[in-house]
Amino acid sequence: MVRFWRITQWPRTWSSGGSRVAGIDYRLPMIPLDEIEAAYRKIDPYVVETPVATNRTLSQELGISAVLKLELLQKTGSFKPRGAINQLLAYEHRAGGVVGISGGNFAQGLAYAAGRLEVPARVVMPETTPSNYLDATRSYGADVELVPSIADAFVRYEELVSEGWGPMHPFDDPNMMAGNGTLGLELLDQVPEVTDVIVSIGGGGFMAGVTSAIKGRRPKVRVWGVETEGADVMALSLQAGVPQTMTPTSIAKTLGSPYAGEVPFEIARDHLEEVVVVPDAEAVQAMTFLFERAKLVTEPAAACTLAAARRLRGHFEPGGTLALVLCGGNISVADLCAFTSRFS
Numbered sequence: 001m002v003r004f005w006r007i008t009q010w011p012r013t014w015s016s017g018g019s020r021v022a023g024i025d026y027r028l029p030m031i032p033l034d035e036i037e038a039a040y041r042k043i044d045p046y047v048v049e050t051p052v053a054t055n056r057t058l059s060q061e062l063g064i065s066a067v068l069k070l071e072l073l074q075k076t077g078s079f080k081p082r083g084a085i086n087q088l089l090a091y092e093h094r095a096g097g098v099v100g101i102s103g104g105n106f107a108q109g110l111a112y113a114a115g116r117l118e119v120p121a122r123v124v125m126p127e128t129t130p131s132n133y134l135d136a137t138r139s140y141g142a143d144v145e146l147v148p149s150i151a152d153a154f155v156r157y158e159e160l161v162s163e164g165w166g167p168m169h170p171f172d173d174p175n176m177m178a179g180n181g182t183l184g185l186e187l188l189d190q191v192p193e194v195t196d197v198i199v200s201i202g203g204g205g206f207m208a209g210v211t212s213a214i215k216g217r218r219p220k221v222r223v224w225g226v227e228t229e230g231a232d233v234m235a236l237s238l239q240a241g242v243p244q245t246m247t248p249t250s251i252a253k254t255l256g257s258p259y260a261g262e263v264p265f266e267i268a269r270d271h272l273e274e275v276v277v278v279p280d281a282e283a284v285q286a287m288t289f290l291f292e293r294a295k296l297v298t299e300p301a302a303a304c305t306l307a308a309a310r311r312l313r314g315h316f317e318p319g320g321t322l323a324l325v326l327c328g329g330n331i332s333v334a335d336l337c338a339f340t341s342r343f344s
Contacts, residue, residue: 036181043182052187062309067323067324071302071328072298076112076136078108078328083180084110086182087176094166102153104254122143126150150248171261171264177263180209180210181213184197188214197323200225201227202301211268228250229279231249243260246258254328280343282307287302288340
């Protein structure tokens with residue numbers, strides 16, 4: 001069953017809680033626009049401006065002009081280098097080595113960033129991580145340590161930080177979110193007429209950065225979030241009213257965070273229109289459409305934005321422009337075949 005969590009049901013007050021990382025107070029309504037703009041300038045030498053593409057078939061189907069933001073063409077095949085590079089540049093002790101946690105895409109993003117900045121890096125990853133993610137991460141120069149699950153990866157990450165490795169969190173870090181937000185600024189420059197944006201949610205750092213950038217510059221643009229069933233910790237958190245934890249089971253492994261970040265939770269609560277939760281099957285159906293009709297190889301974590309758009313038909317204003325952020329394309333041929341066979 002597809003679930004919608006309408007964010008306006010939650011109180012529009014900022015929580016009295018909050019945490020601090022590297023002396024930065026998290027209790028902010030959004031990531032400040034000037035920090036995202038500064039990140040845009042800092043990471044420019046290390047990332048590419050990914051293109052946008054229109055799609056007439058989708059526009060006709062959805063009843064709104066549809067634009068695809070092709071972030072799957074970013075370095076390493078996902079948005080992750082944006083935040084990883086900004087976080088790494090902001091960390092003063094990076095020469096001593098850094099450590100991250102990942103189910104796939106952040107591992108490659110951090111490994112790429114560390115390689116470009118000549119910083120030793122280790123990434124803790126679940127044993128279930130597909131081999132293509134492991135091979136790519138190692139090829140960028142990072143050491144990979146495997147543990148049984150993503151929850152175990154977070155535990156091991158904390159152990160390594162306590163041993164002196166520099167902490168590079170995959171989503172719950174202000175510099176990470178500011179770097180991710182550069183995609184939002186880029187999208188607004190490329191599609192100034194955009195009225196609606198759909199973005200995927202894992203732990204929430206990507207959504208938080210992109211939403212902060214878009215709302216900071218164009219407050220009337222509506223931002224919608226999407227998760228897949230079994231990787232829907234943000235929707236569960238919004239339902240409960242506080243950040244939750246879960247054991248991810250979705251095939252969209254790059255959305256599979258075991259908990260929702262506190263700041264991303266509050267940004268989702270206060271600034272998103274809705275969070276749509278779609279079944280894996282619909283994400284794969286959307287992935288197949290994008291492969292066959294748009295000639296794009298996306299992962300389920302990216303294709304689910306199209307699945308959400310299909311569920312949201314009727315919510316868009318006539319004459320508007322909808323941007324679907326295709327955040328990554330790191331999927332192996334074996335998984336592509338297996339998923340399409342399973343859900344055909």
